[in-house]
Amino acid sequence: MNSPKLRIIKNEDIQLLRYWKNLDHIRYKMIENNLIGIKDQRKWFANIDENYTKYFIYSLNDKDVGNVKISNIDYKKKLFEAGIFCGDKSFLNHWINIWACIEIYDYAFNELKLKKAHAIIKNENTGVLRLNKSLGYIYKKNLNNDLQYLTLDKNNYLEASVKIKKYLNNLIKLKNNN
Amino acid sequence: MSEINFKSFSREFKKSLSIKYEIEDNTFLKDISEFDSMGKITTSVLIEDIFKFTIDFETLDKTKTLAELYKVCCERSQKKDK
Numbered sequence: 001m002n003s004p005k006l007r008i009i010k011n012e013d014i015q016l017l018r019y020w021k022n023l024d025h026i027r028y029k030m031i032e033n034n035l036i037g038i039k040d041q042r043k044w045f046a047n048i049d050e051n052y053t054k055y056f057i058y059s060l061n062d063k064d065v066g067n068v069k070i071s072n073i074d075y076k077k078k079l080f081e082a083g084i085f086c087g088d089k090s091f092l093n094h095w096i097n098i099w100a101c102i103e104i105y106d107y108a109f110n111e112l113k114l115k116k117a118h119a120i121i122k123n124e125n126t127g128v129l130r131l132n133k134s135l136g137y138i139y140k141k142n143l144n145n146d147l148q149y150l151t152l153d154k155n156n157y158l159e160a161s162v163k164i165k166k167y168l169n170n171l172i173k174l175k176n177n178n
Numbered sequence: 179m180s181e182i183n184f185k186s187f188s189r190e191f192k193k194s195l196s197i198k199y200e201i202e203d204n205t206f207l208k209d210i211s212e213f214d215s216m217g218k219i220t221t222s223v224l225i226e227d228i229f230k231f232t233i234d235f236e237t238l239d240k241t242k243t244l245a246e247l248y249k250v251c252c253e254r255s256q257k258k259d260k
Binding site: 093094095163164167168170174175 | 213216219
């Protein structure tokens with residue numbers, strides 16, 4: 001059974017998240033990239049306001065793969081930020097990462113009724129820039145030599161994600177039938 | 179079966195992945211940075227549009243070059259039509 005899942009992070013997940021965030025393939029693509037200690041991670045988790053930030057772990061066939069989040073939710077302006085990283089390197093370039101993105105954006109736009117996402121991304125993070133473009137993000141401006149600012153409207157996302165969703169649904173069906 | 183030739187397939191592949199540089203027939207797909215998780219899904223959608231079948235991720239992972247991918251698609255498309 002090919003079963004992708006998303007679960008909201010709990011206290012027992014936070015050290016796995018810390019382990020992932022400290023891995024070189026993730027850390028150096030983050031804007032804040034200091035190594036995180038065990039206590040720092042506990043403090044970070046204790047300070048999360050679940051109304052405004054939601055962290056999830058995504059998994060495939062009960063194997064944890066990575067993290068997706070929506071953060072800085074502004075319910076008045078209907079605005080949010082989203083992020084993803086694939087913790088398990090053996091799943092880099094796997095469809096599960098895109099499935100997780102789609103789940104989180106659908107959740108933000110359809111369930112939380114938000115209207116717009118925005119993102120600040122390192123220029124060197126070409127994989128995420130390509131991913132965001134495919135999801136309908138539009139480049140707005142450079143913030144400095146290293147960072148660019150992009151936005152995503154709900155309508156652009158819905159249009160851009162139609163074929164991606166169709167393919168993922170077919171793929172999961174195909175796998176579960178085999 | 180689709181009548182698309184390799185040259186057109188290669189052109190569509192590059193266009194859909196926004197690849198600006200040249201790709202040789204024998205370039206390894208794993209060496210094309212645009213052929214990441216989103217790139218593979220984009221390629222899958224392209225294949226579905228052209229060849230009218232859903233390609234699985236394992237095939238995309240196993241296939242070494244664009245020429246080989248084209249061959250796989252033509253064969254699968256022919257089988258489907260029989």
